[in-house]
Each structure stands twice: as C-alpha cells, then as structure tokens.
Amino acid sequence: YAKHNPRLSVQLFESGMDERRLRSQKLAVALQLAIENDELDLAYQPIFCLKDGSIESFEALLRWNSQEHGQISPLEIIAVAEHHGLAHLLNQWVLSSACQQLRGWHRQGYEFLKININISPEIFMSGELASTVKAILQRVGLPPSSLVLEITEDTSLWDTASSVDNLHALRQLGVEIALDDFGTGYSSFSHLRQLPVNKLKIDKSFVSDLTTDQRAADLVDAIIRLADSLDMAVTAEGIELPEQRDRLQQLGCAHGQGYLLARPILSCQVADWLTKNWQVRHSAPTG
Ligand code: C2E
Ligand code: MG
Ligand code: MG
Ligand code: MG
16 A cells, blocks of 8 residues: 555555664664673684685674674674764774683683774774773783774775875784775775775675676675785685685685684684684695
8 A cells, every 4th residue: 555655655664763763773783782781792714724724813793692682693682882972982892802812712721813903984083092002902911913993995084185194094003904895885896996995895885796707706806806916915704605615716816714614613612713724724735
C-alpha cells in the first residue's frame, strides 16, 4: 500500500528513521559504558610475508558483544561513536589496549611483531593524534616502529592541508602509515602524491576477482608495480583461496592477509596462537 499512498509511505519512512535513531542513541549510551568498563575487545588478524609465510604484524579489529544488544559490527560501532561524540574516547581505548597487548607479546619474546590499527578520518582531522600516539607509546614502552596506522582514502577529508600535516607529524614520530582499502577511493593518485604514506593495502574486492577477471588481475599487477616504484610495501587483503595467494605471490605482492591464511583471533587466544605458529612460520618456510 505504501507504494501508492504517499502519506502512508512518509509515515513508514519516519518511523523507520525513529527506530534507527533510537537504536543509535541506545548504542551510544551502552558504548560509553562499555568503554569505561573495559567491555570492548580486540581481535587480531595476522598479516603474513607471502614469500616465506612468516608473521609480519597483527591488525587490531574492534569487537563488541553487548549484553543488551548482542554482537555489534565494528563499522556500526565507529558510526555510533562518530555521531555521538565518542570517537576520541573510543580511539584512545583502541590505541592503548592494542599497544599494551603488543607490549605483552614483545615481552614474551615476539619482539619483531608489529601492530596495525585502523584510525577513522575524523580522528586525523582533530590534529591531536600525533601527541596522543606519542604519549601512549611512551607510557606503554613501545618503539614507534612497531605501530602501523591504517587510514582509508575514501573521504574528502584528505583534501585539507591540516590532515597532511598531521600525517607528517606521525611519520616524524617514526610511526608507519598504510592506505587501507586501496583502489576503492575516488582519487587514489592525488593521495599517493600528497600523503606521506609508506604502505598500501589492496582492497579485498580486487583480490576476490583476481583469478576470474583479467582486468582485476591487471589492476593488481599495476598497483604492485606502482607501490614498488614509490617504495611502498603492499599487503593484499581478503585472501580466501589458495589460487589467489599463489597468483599474488607470482605478481610479487609482499604481504597478505585473509581467511585462508588466518581468521581474526580474539585477544585472549593470541598468545596461544603465537606459541603454535611462530616457530613453524619463522624457522621453516611454508612456501
Ligand atoms: P578493514 O580495516 O579493511 O579490515 C578488514 C576487514 O575484512 C575485517 O572486518 C576483517 O575481519 C575482514 N576480513 C579479513 N579477512 C577476510 C577475508 O578473507 N574475507 C572477507 N570477506 N573478509 C575478511 P571487520 O573486523 O568486520 O572490520 C570491518 C571494518 O571496520 C574494518 O575494515 C575497518 O575499516 C573498521 N574497523 C575495525 N576495527 C576498527 C577500529 O578499531 N577503529 C576503526 N576506526 N575502524 C575499525
Ligand atoms: Mg584495516
Ligand atoms: Mg581494508
Ligand atoms: Mg574495509
């Protein structure tokens, strides 16, 4: 009926909006409590060197199993946080939790392990990130070189000079910057020219078509060579099939990540996973 009755469709639309707004508000209240009570969690997905199968880094991925609302996806958590003024609090929590956990793994003997942390564009814009990161690294006792910050290029925020300054401040600290979901943004080349990034992550949509679509394969090949000539290290995301991994190896892609290689691991299981996988990966190449 709504299709033919404009008044009814407006009502349905508005009540849908109300529901969404209500959920967002409830989630914001619950999220703030969850951050304060340390009820969020991080999962860690390993990033491997494709040549010898060794572990390069862990990407920290936000997880929230709310008592009241169930499992909430990281993208929804980020959206709620940004909409309700919790982005900085959340970012602080993610940064300091991940750094503390990495420090723990370093102490257990995995000193070369790095950590990748996703940072939302809003946080970069504020201009406080470099000093926040510096303070956390000092407090926790980690070298800046063990931290890789991932930013997505899919935003117009990158057109401002201040975000470029903020990135330079971070690079000066010794932190690395990766451009996440590369290839899906709208002006990749101007970003590569302006932003002081030193890593690229090829979006999983390219990887999933790699062995079935020649154009996708050609593009991945071109991205890898482009990165090479700009002295950037490349990671392919979303590797699910052995033939995708093999093709990426052939194309000379340095690093890889995906369900085929390892799923995200809950923080409490990482130490176990490391004892089972580190020796294997680091003494006997799996190629
Ligand atoms: P992302 O940074 O591009 O992370 C990769 C996403 O792909 C993760 O989803 C990961 O679980 C998933 N993934 C990994 N391997 C595979 C695979 O082989 N196949 C498929 N289909 N997916 C794979 P997740 O954990 O749901 O995170 C989604 C997005 O949420 C992330 O995309 C990132 O943009 C954002 N995010 C997650 N944690 C944080 C955080 O702490 N802060 C911020 N600002 N954003 C975060
Ligand atoms: Mg990422
Ligand atoms: Mg990505
Ligand atoms: Mg993504």
